[in-house]
Amino acid sequence: MAKKGDWVRIHSVVLKAEERTAKLPEDTKKCDLEMWTKGFLQEDAEIGDEVTVKTAVGRLEKGTLIEVGPYYTHSYGKFVPEIIEIDKQLREIMFGGDK
Numbered sequence: 597m598a599k600k601g602d603w604v605r606i607h608s609v610v611l612k613a614e615e616r617t618a619k620l621p622e623d624t625k626k627c628d629l630e631m632w633t634k635g636f637l638q639e640d641a642e643i644g645d646e647v648t649v650k651t652a653v654g655r656l657e658k659g660t661l662i663e664v665g666p667y668y669t670h671s672y673g674k675f676v677p678e679i680i681e682i683d684k685q686l687r688e689i690m691f692g693g694d695k
């Protein structure tokens with residue numbers, strides 16, 4: 597259960613595929629225009645409920661509650677051993693060694 601005031605992420609469809617402009621690439625025209633927004637929940641709710649959030653800049657947005665306490669999970673990927681070799685080669689070329 598999410599409580600009023602919790603930091604959450606919501607999802608909504610801004611435009612259905614058939615409502616989008618014709619001046620789009622064919623593959624884009626087939627997709628809904630979707631929006632994911634984070635903000636402070638304005639009422640107690642459960643995941644999947646239609647809710648309103650107040651964003652960090654004060655806008656009120658409505659959508660489906662999908663996450664409570666969202667955080668960044670991206671990275672620069674897994675270790676790539678070849679990068680170490682590239683680093684060694686570049687240092688040699690640019691500085692003449694392991695400086």
